[in-house]
Amino acid sequence: MALIINGPVKSFCYRRLQYLSSKFQMHILLNEMKELAAQKKVPHRDFYNIRKVDTHIHASSCMNQKHLLRFIKRAMKKYPGEIVHMEGGRGQTLMEVFESMNLTAYDLSVDTLDMHADRNTFHRFDKFNAKYNPIGESILREIFIKTDNHIHGKYFAHIIKEVMSDLEESKYQNAELRLSIYGRSRDEWDKLAQWATTYSVYSDNVRWLVQIPRLYDVYHSKKQLANFQQMLENIFLPLFEVTVNPHSHPELHLLLQHVVGFDSVDDESKPEHHVFNLDSPLPENWTEEDNPPYSYYLYYTYANMTVLNHLRRRRGFHTFVLRPHCGEAGPIHHLVSGFMLSANISHGLMLRKAPVLQYLYYLAQVGIAMSPLSNNSLFLSYHRNPLPEYLSRGLMVSLSTDDPLQFHFTKEPLMEEYSIATQVWKLSSCDMCELARNSVLMSGFSHKVKSYWLGPSYTHEGPEGNDIRRTNVPDIRVAFRHETLCEELQLITHAVQTQDYITPVSTKLTP
Known part of the structure; x- marks a missing residue:
């Protein structure tokens, strides 16, 4: 946080980003x-039959x-005549x-x-959430797009299987769907797994x-949780x-074989009254009404995942x-937490306002799954979206x-x-x-699958790791990206050693 507001560092990073553009x-x-000529020489392969992964999509609106x-x-x-809902002790049919x-x-x-987002949802996350309710009725949301309801998520499973069937038919499109675990009770995982296997x-x-x-x-106010520790345990x-x-x-156990990671979701623009530091209470002592800050959620999710991953690797x-x-x-500090703890992030729009962080995300090659049509309806108009700028850099x-469900009109939203x-x-x-290749690299598909989609050497850096016959990305482009990144890393190493570019910052940072 101290580096982000340091004047000379900001100037240095801004200039480097301009140079990259x-x-x-x-x-x-x-x-x-030359790139176009290289693509034309590749037999069979074109943009339509290279693998693409939808790296950020919610199952309930897929x-x-x-x-x-x-x-x-x-x-209908x-x-x-199927009983789909209980009202006042009696069952209601569809x-x-x-x-x-x-x-x-x-x-x-x-x-x-x-259910489509419109001009009324711009900067109104509450109105956008209401769009998940068919005909504005929360009962229909529960019946059709929930896994845990009176019919045990039967309709939701059927419609997801139809979406999966469409993906399989297209062959080259893949998706990483998000399912929710709320942390309200200990049996949520078993219910979700039962739904998936049934x-x-x-x-x-x-x-x-x-x-x-x-x-x-919300759960605390409804007396479903006494403290944050209970949520983590659940x-x-x-x-x-x-x-x-x-x-x-x-x-x-069966479900987890297909789960690749965790996501943290909600409206980021909600005001936060705390900053997570050494004075923050431990989860078992977090009993107050206020929601923990973003960084608190992210840290404890990361900490538990890290221990779990060590155990899973041993097993x-x-x-x-x-x-x-x-x-x-x-606020910007969400992106600081993301940089320190995440493999990839979704959205990353606010990086456009923080040149130091944007340069760090570039140097570390942290994946950013961007959704311009979603952002256009909620937070940032399409022509101001930073994606082309990020890509060029x-x-x-x-x-x-x-x-x-809210933003797209066709059968193939990706x-x-x-x-x-x-x-x-x-x-x-x-x-x-290049965007499609990035999506596969960022995705949670297995090493074996990625080797088939991108080539057996995909883990190597530079053109060595590129197989144009599978990715349709010319070696010229991959070589340019690799050489540019290596030069920037060399420059940083040199700058740190000689202190030519950066004025030293106080090391007394708040934990």
């Missing part, structure tokens, strides 16, 4: 035609509006639920569903991330138990990574959809995201393929 423009002027509408109409015709709203299958339309919600094109909403204050104890003894939670299981929502809005960025970005920002075929 200019250097990329020079590279394009000199090599654009379908588009039209898909959900058709599914609801089908359900197929299961009209038909009765809709009759209570004075609606028939014929009446339903995309307009009555009203309906066999698995696909080779899909991996899962578990998102933890930062809602301790989230992590079942994971330790199943790692030590897979037979203790057999269904959870021969795969490990998890932390990939939180970070820098979509809110060489930050590790990828394109993702976030919430197709391709919609790519096509709009390409047309608005005039991206070249090489730029698009």
